[in-house]
Amino acid sequence: MTHSTRFYYIWASIFFILLGLLFPSIYTGLFISFGLAYAAFRDEKLGIAYLLLFIPMRPFLVAFNPGLKFIGLFIIIALLVRLLLQYRNNIPKLFSFRYFEILYFLFCLFGAGIGLLNGVSFIAIAMQLHTLLLFYFVYYIVSRITVQHDDIVFFAKITFIASVIMSVQGLIEKLSLRTMLLPEAWKDLVLAPTNKIRIYGMAGGPNELALYLTLxxxxxxYVLQHVSGKMKYVTYTGLMLIATTLWLTYSRGAFLTVIVFGLVYLCIHRKMPIWRALLVISLLSFLCATCISKMTNYLEGDQVGVKRFTEALSEDTVELSKQDGRIYYVKKAVEIFQDKPITGYGLGTFGDAATQTFSSPIYKQYGITWNFYSDNQYIQILAETGIIGVLLCAGFTFGFLSLLWKYRRKAPFAPLTLYLIVGAIIGSAFYNILENASFMMYFFLTAGYIQHATKKSY
Incomplete structure (x- = not known):
């Protein structure tokens, strides 16, 4: 299938998703998810494009139509089945793994086993394993198929389309004071003043949205380099929308990753070829974001957004964090680690995706609220899997990051691979990065491509 034909399928898929939102029956959602999976089975490149298009906006889609919850799972299963059929005469290659993949499996199995021993339900463990392993299979698939240069351009264009759609929705959410283009349940959320000013967007959270929009x-x-004429102006407009929305997430963690990435990139490359365009986009988008913020936030006070940054390390902010915030939960993680330093309490016990639904058997013992989210991958791994888990995590992280590091100077991947490395290391202090679907999808997709391209195996 040619890429021009694939674009017809992309626009058709957007149309059917819109139908699923207008007629939010769970059966409609399941039918659409199955239809997309069938198309992915027939063409794996189209399947990857569907993932890039719909996974970042999945929380929004599911809030309208619960049947769309399985869209990623169905597509990945279809891609796996297609891969199995392709390799049916070469079974050993399906079971050939690099050392860091094996360490990742061991990490998941170890955490699951310890969790079961400490009273976590089987269904909660299954849910957490699904969260940790689902997008690993993107790596598994892509490392065993051939991705050409025109495929990369195609995937980049799909990312551009998805991010523009999400940016437009986010700006409408902001300008309408959270009254338009949002699920009713999201409109009714009671948000603190410092969060109310932030764009949550289709990602369902400002931090998640910021990390995705940065990627x-x-x-x-890269799309900008492969368009000309009117499409170049369209791309510049899209970049402006993305950057404006990114500013309005007020995500300190995401902005820190951008700063560190910029420094690392300059240290390695010594130059930034398109710095003038970046400077213009940054300044104009900041001006747009400031104007939008002034228009919409005067009731809460003009400086609320600015205060998120200027007061990030103020005495009051630090004190609140100690009482019921990041510092408080770091202390709790250390307390748990001191009680269970070797193994921790297992998956599903400290601020991961499973505890959001099923809580944790140890929360009462440690005085932790039933549905807290750690927002810190490091403390989560420390509390849940102890020293053994930390060592396993260090091993598979080193392997995956080493793979990405090989392409730190290779066009067009240098910016993306360097940001994925920085995002994984720095972002883990502010996010449960292994559970961030959009980030891990791009992380595993890029690592899978590099693995195949370097011809280490398969």
């Missing part, structure tokens, strides 16, 4: 912005810069 999308870098990838969209």
């Amino acid at each position: 999308a912005f870098l990838i969209s810069l």
Whole structure:
């Protein structure tokens, strides 16, 4: 299938998703998810494009139509089945793994086993394993198929389309004071003043949205190199929308990853070829974001957004964090680690995706609220899997990051691979990065491509 034909399928898929939102029956959602999976089975490149298009906006889609919850799972299963059929005469290659993949499996199995021993339910463990392993299979698939240069351009364009759609929705959410283009349940959320001013968007959270838009912005810069004429102006407009929305997430963690990435990139490359375009986009988008913020936030006070940054390390902010915030939960993680230093309490016990639904058998013992989210991958691994888990995590992280590091100077991947490395290391202090679907999808997709391209195996 040619890429021009694939774009017809992309626009058709967007149309059917819109139908699923207008007629939010669970059966409609399941039918659409199955239809997309069938198309993915027939063409794996189209399947990957569907993932890039719909996974970042999945929380929004599911809030309208619960049947769309399985869209990623169905597509990945279809891609796996197609891969199995392709390799049916070469079974050993399906079971050939690099050392860091094996360490990742061991990490998941170890955490699951310890969790079961400490009273976590089987269904909660299954849910957490699904969260940790689902997008690993993107790596598994992509490392065993051939991705050409025109496929990369195609995937970059899909990312650009998805991020523009999400940016437009986010700006409408902001300008309408959270009254338009949002599920009713999201409109009714009671948010603190410092969060009310932030764009949550289709990702369902400002931090998740910011991390995704940063990735999308870098990838969209690659699109800019492959368009001309009117499409170049369209791409610049899209980059402006993405950057404006990114500013309005007020995500300190995401902005820190951008700063560190910029420093690392300059240290390695010594130059930034499109710095003038980046400077213009940054300044104009900041001006747009400031104007939008002034228009919509005057009731809460003009400086609320600015205060998120200027007061990040103030005495009051630090004190609140000690009482019921990041510092408090770091202390709790250390307390748990001191009680269970070797093994921890297992998956599903400390601020991961499973505890959001099923809580944790140890929360009462440690005085932790039933549905807290750790927002810190490091403390979560420390509390849940102890020293053994930390060592396993260090091993598979080193392997995957080493793979990405090989392409730190290779066009067009240098910006993306460097940001994925920085995002994984720095972002883990602010996010449960292994559970961030959009980030891990791009992380595993890029690592899978590099694994195949370097011809280490398969």
